[in-house]
Amino acid sequence: MPVTLADLAKAAGVSISTVSRALSDSDHRVNERTRQSILRLAQDLSYRPNPLARGLRGDRTFTVGVILDNITSPFAPPIVRGIQDELKQASYSLTLTNSDWDSAVEVGSVNTFIAHSVDGIIFVDTWLHAGNEAPPPSEKPYIFVNRLFKGTDYNCIGVDDRYGARLATEHLVRLNHRRIAFINGPDGWEASTSRKAGYQDALTAYGLPFDGALVRRGAWEVRDGYRAAQALMALVDPPTAIFAGNDFMAIGAIYALQDAGQRVPDDVAVVGYDDREAASLVRPALTTVGLPCYEMGRAAARRFLSQSEGQDQPTMAEQVRGRLIVRESCGAMKIRSGEKEFWRRTTPRQLLYEAGRIKGMPRSRSSRR
Amino acid sequence: MPVTLADLAKAAGVSISTVSRALSDSDHRVNERTRQSILRLAQDLSYRPNPLARGLRGDRTFTVGVILDNITSPFAPPIVRGIQDELKQASYSLTLTNSDWDSAVEVGSVNTFIAHSVDGIIFVDTWLHAGNEAPPPSEKPYIFVNRLFKGTDYNCIGVDDRYGARLATEHLVRLNHRRIAFINGPDGWEASTSRKAGYQDALTAYGLPFDGALVRRGAWEVRDGYRAAQALMALVDPPTAIFAGNDFMAIGAIYALQDAGQRVPDDVAVVGYDDREAASLVRPALTTVGLPCYEMGRAAARRFLSQSEGQDQPTMAEQVRGRLIVRESCGAMKIRSGEKEFWRRTTPRQLLYEAGRIKGMPRSRSSRR
DNA sequence: GTGAAAGCGCTAACAT
DNA sequence: ATGTTAGCGCTTTCAC
Numbered sequence: 006m007p008v009t010l011a012d013l014a015k016a017a018g019v020s021i022s023t024v025s026r027a028l029s030d031s032d033h034r035v036n037e038r039t040r041q042s043i044l045r046l047a048q049d050l051s052y053r054p055n056p057l058a059r060g061l062r063g064d065r066t067f068t069v070g071v072i073l074d075n076i077t078s079p080f081a082p083p084i085v086r087g088i089q090d091e092l093k094q095a096s097y098s099l100t101l102t103n104s105d106w107d108s109a110v111e112v113g114s115v116n117t118f119i120a121h122s123v124d125g126i127i128f129v130d131t132w133l134h135a136g137n138e139a140p141p142p143s144e145k146p147y148i149f150v151n152r153l154f155k156g157t158d159y160n161c162i163g164v165d166d167r168y169g170a171r172l173a174t175e176h177l178v179r180l181n182h183r184r185i186a187f188i189n190g191p192d193g194w195e196a197s198t199s200r201k202a203g204y205q206d207a208l209t210a211y212g213l214p215f216d217g218a219l220v221r222r223g224a225w226e227v228r229d230g231y232r233a234a235q236a237l238m239a240l241v242d243p244p245t246a247i248f249a250g251n252d253f254m255a256i257g258a259i260y261a262l263q264d265a266g267q268r269v270p271d272d273v274a275v276v277g278y279d280d281r282e283a284a285s286l287v288r289p290a291l292t293t294v295g296l297p298c299y300e301m302g303r304a305a306a307r308r309f310l311s312q313s314e315g316q317d318q319p320t321m322a323e324q325v326r327g328r329l330i331v332r333e334s335c336g337a338m339k340i341r342s343g344e345k346e347f348w349r350r351t352t353p354r355q356l357l358y359e360a361g362r363i364k365g366m367p368r369s370r371s372s373r374r
Numbered sequence: 375m376p377v378t379l380a381d382l383a384k385a386a387g388v389s390i391s392t393v394s395r396a397l398s399d400s401d402h403r404v405n406e407r408t409r410q411s412i413l414r415l416a417q418d419l420s421y422r423p424n425p426l427a428r429g430l431r432g433d434r435t436f437t438v439g440v441i442l443d444n445i446t447s448p449f450a451p452p453i454v455r456g457i458q459d460e461l462k463q464a465s466y467s468l469t470l471t472n473s474d475w476d477s478a479v480e481v482g483s484v485n486t487f488i489a490h491s492v493d494g495i496i497f498v499d500t501w502l503h504a505g506n507e508a509p510p511p512s513e514k515p516y517i518f519v520n521r522l523f524k525g526t527d528y529n530c531i532g533v534d535d536r537y538g539a540r541l542a543t544e545h546l547v548r549l550n551h552r553r554i555a556f557i558n559g560p561d562g563w564e565a566s567t568s569r570k571a572g573y574q575d576a577l578t579a580y581g582l583p584f585d586g587a588l589v590r591r592g593a594w595e596v597r598d599g600y601r602a603a604q605a606l607m608a609l610v611d612p613p614t615a616i617f618a619g620n621d622f623m624a625i626g627a628i629y630a631l632q633d634a635g636q637r638v639p640d641d642v643a644v645v646g647y648d649d650r651e652a653a654s655l656v657r658p659a660l661t662t663v664g665l666p667c668y669e670m671g672r673a674a675a676r677r678f679l680s681q682s683e684g685q686d687q688p689t690m691a692e693q694v695r696g697r698l699i700v701r702e703s704c705g706a707m708k709i710r711s712g713e714k715e716f717w718r719r720t721t722p723r724q725l726l727y728e729a730g731r732i733k734g735m736p737r738s739r740s741s742r743r
Numbered sequence: 744g745t746g747a748a749a750g751c752g753c754t755a756a757c758a759t
Numbered sequence: 760a761t762g763t764t765a766g767c768g769c770t771t772t773c774a775c
Contacts, residue, residue: 007489009768020746025770036744053489057429058768061751066426068469076451076458079651086446089472098486100437100469103458117467120376120422227655256655282448283652286596286625378752389762394754405760427752430767747774758763 008050017043060122068098070118073129074106080298087302125309146312148305158322162305165324169294170203172329173276177246178211180350186219186244188233188254200250223254230257252277252284270336289333297327377419386412437467439487442498443475449667456671494678515681517674527691531674534693538663539572541698542645546615547580549719555588555613557602557623592623599626621646621653639705658702666696
């Protein structure tokens, strides 16, 4: 049987309310001696306050609800982990539901959470639910990860895809590529719009011309990247580098290139986006932009925490930035010269050899015919 | 403000307890007319019982706690999803913590869960914690997914790895391979032991000799599979097929084979285990044994549910079976002849062409030199 | 500085 | 068949 306040009170020979005050160290002053003895007693009997009773009584349950579309989707777990890591420090619990892109289910989950008196709800995912409507008003903080609403940017934590795409493209430019193709995602995706903008940002920044023929579109799948790359290489003036809007299309592009007898990265360089598990497994290992899922989760939880404490905390949108993960598919090698670091173009074997990474097992042999 | 039993009672002109009885439809008989009017009222005012109050009162909270090592590890999400899908039907909520392979953290989580009066705890993962001890006794059901204890198989839901490994090996045998190598995981892993046993089962079943030289060991990584395959191919009588203990090592083996100028699957066939995301992305796409994570999650939740209801429910170990996922790395093609189905050995191009899967994009060109 | 008591929403004896 | 009451563990007035 768990020990209660009443048990402590009896043991300490004081009233229940004194014990409560001693433990919740409110501003109510309690005799220092009795407080100490109560504290020790609580320790010894390993007292743990009953969160249900606390919650029933009123204000806080120290619980937050997380609604996501599917924990099984590739970006969800690190987001959840980020939320949880941040929350743990404030000793909140986390309860989870999957809504499967069904807004009716989602509403049901919200109601369940409210019934359970959660202190806030974090909505996770990139889908646009329920007709894209703005969130309902509420006193409890609602945080939205990777979600977009029309006409408001209330508490939205997103990715800075424009920045990420620029990073990828700049990497290629610095490796002396001048004709850089872009395989975009489908229309209607915020990610497509932002990533294309980032691609163009980089071109502009380096004074490179924008050539519409170098921009293709695909539905995020391997085969789309494959076809797009085929089309690109059939151009009279084909690109020497391809930036794909996600890793799957990048992998497809690599396969198309290889099937066409091109060496990656020697003949054409490829960059992806997302940093999926397969990125480090394919050959050549894919240079890509890592999505900051974990950081977004933390940011969301931090946002919740701050609004849960202070009243007038900011509720605007926030964008978190990913970083470039350089592997083999662009043939880049890191050079240190004094203070500076930069990437130099090289062949993958050279890269591996100079980096001392070749021993028994050469990881990349895509250059072999 | 949420509506309470008292609100309903006032509106219906009856006492609180009548309302409670009408709604919780216990065996206590309530006048059918009043029950109906109360039900309608509850509907109209959209009454939702307060789970905290219910929980405080005593018996059930309709909440289960899940402790896993890291939601970010590849097998955790489908397990969680399985648990949740099964639990949802019984309208339980799920709360989650990560223990990061730290048994102190784990104990903390258990205590938190108990404080929250969860109705049960599901432990998820394959690690052996806290010195491999048996679980503490408890009236609430504890379920263990993929976890092993010395001397007891209390409520353990595991994978039938022996069966899965046998499946993989048999596939190779039926494709007429006679010298089949096995790249095992490291010592001390239950998975290594079972998978090797399954490998041997298949050999025995088909009267094939066991050759110790064909069994290698690796630490689950790509490079281990790479090295093992190199060693295997250096044998005087090298294998024509390799079964790797997991997908990563299988991928490494494929790379080693390709680097050595062997065609996969034409010259040597490869099977993996796990069905990681990359399995379908590499070339050739990997034939592998899918881990039944989702099913294990469901089984665990079902077990919890049954023990949560009836008292004397079974608490023994349960093994769930995965299935073989045939892709390209063995060059197998499904043949239907009347009632029967079987796999025939073929080249990947042939496989794809006959299956009508080649259109614009040949997926596998590993046979090209 | 401390105790008594009310009440959060609900369920289950116990009455009627 | 229905109402009355106690109490789950806790916080928070309100007295003293």
